Amino acid sequence: MNLSKHDPQTEMEMDMTPMIDVVFLLIIFFMIITDLTQKELEVLELPVAVQAVKDEPDPDVVRPILNIGWDGEIIVRAVPIYDTEEDDYRKLNAYLANQAKLMPLKMDDTLKKELPDNPILIRADQVTPFKHIQKIMELCGKPDIAIWKVEIAAAQPENK
Amino acid sequence: MSALANIAQEESKLEMTPMIDVTFLLLIFFMCTIKFKTLEGKLSAYLPKDVGSNTTEAEPKEKVEIQLKVLNAGTRLSPDETTLWDPATGDRFVFGSDRSIQYRVGPKKTTDLAVIEHQLGLLHAADPERGCTIDAQPGIVYGDVVGVLDAALANDFTDITFVAAR
Numbered sequence: 001m002n003l004s005k006h007d008p009q010t011e012m013e014m015d016m017t018p019m020i021d022v023v024f025l026l027i028i029f030f031m032i033i034t035d036l037t038q039k040e041l042e043v044l045e046l047p048v049a050v051q052a053v054k055d056e057p058d059p060d061v062v063r064p065i066l067n068i069g070w071d072g073e074i075i076v077r078a079v080p081i082y083d084t085e086e087d088d089y090r091k092l093n094a095y096l097a098n099q100a101k102l103m104p105l106k107m108d109d110t111l112k113k114e115l116p117d118n119p120i121l122i123r124a125d126q127v128t129p130f131k132h133i134q135k136i137m138e139l140c141g142k143p144d145i146a147i148w149k150v151e152i153a154a155a156q157p158e159n160k
Numbered sequence: 161m162s163a164l165a166n167i168a169q170e171e172s173k174l175e176m177t178p179m180i181d182v183t184f185l186l187l188i189f190f191m192c193t194i195k196f197k198t199l200e201g202k203l204s205a206y207l208p209k210d211v212g213s214n215t216t217e218a219e220p221k222e223k224v225e226i227q228l229k230v231l232n233a234g235t236r237l238s239p240d241e242t243t244l245w246d247p248a249t250g251d252r253f254v255f256g257s258d259r260s261i262q263y264r265v266g267p268k269k270t271t272d273l274a275v276i277e278h279q280l281g282l283l284h285a286a287d288p289e290r291g292c293t294i295d296a297q298p299g300i301v302y303g304d305v306v307g308v309l310d311a312a313l314a315n316d317f318t319d320i321t322f323v324a325a326r
Contacts, residue, residue, distance in 0.1 A: 046200065149207070
């Protein structure tokens with residue numbers, strides 16, 4: 001008889017501990033994820049491209065991300081590395097050379113030379129003059145950098 | 161003695177509700193901020209490999225050259241497209257609808273990107289192995305190049321290279 005009749009007092013008691021554990025884990029997860037992705041991506045008006053494939057960055061893969069503002073300022077990891085007024089590409093050059101050294105090398109059959117096999121990601125505003133991007137591409141072609149793969153950031157259409 | 165024990169038990173009870181409230185708010189905040197960047201994508205292309213090295217080997221196959229040239233730079237408007245852009249504000253600008261770009265693929269010249277997309281489709285169908293190069297003349301902006309890159313990728317070109325500035 002006692003089994004069928006629940007005591008209302010004991011039923012109200014709920015153990016919150018597992019829920020709080022889960023919630024904390026979720027918070028930590030989201031904090032880590034947002035930190036990693038938003039540190040390197042500046043707020044830019046990207047042009048829309050239908051063919052754009054979703055970017056799923058792997059934190060273990062070396063891929064320099066260059067953000068170029070509408071006025072040509074280049075920002076890497078939230079730090080301005082090139083300014084159109086200063087017009088000094090040495091910092092960017094050093095950064096790219098350093099990144100290229102960290103990339104895995106792959107033998108190129110036509111050039112008979114080992115080239116870095118990772119891309120760089122270029123993110124620029126819709127109205128950024130392309131000459132700034134061409135300058136970056138020129139730097140990439142230097143013998144001490146020799147990065148030849150490039151990814152161009154674009155926004156995916158809203159309805160996709 | 162039993163009264164003391166009762167007090168001790170009551171003290172050890174912790175009020176969890178405010179903490180859970182804050183925790184949920186944090187959780188919702190992080191979940192919302194993470195949503196913002198899901199619309200971003202990328203387009204893959206290549207840079208000329210042999211810049212700066214002394215290779216004399218000729219390109220095995222001539223690539224389709226897409227040239228972009230500015231015909232009319234277009235008026236610069238403020239980001240909300242209602243007033244003319246004022247450089248003093250330090251804000252970015254957008255181009256008015258009078259901006260026009262000439263695209264050239266081989267002998268074909270046009271200002272319509274759809275025509276270029278069609279032309280690239282024909283060229284790709286004729287020789288699927290052929291790559292293409294994108295040659296941006298001075299005055300071209302990032303958005304124009306992404307448009308052409310998009311058109312080339314839509315026609316299944318895989319070997320897309322950028323021409324270095326001259």
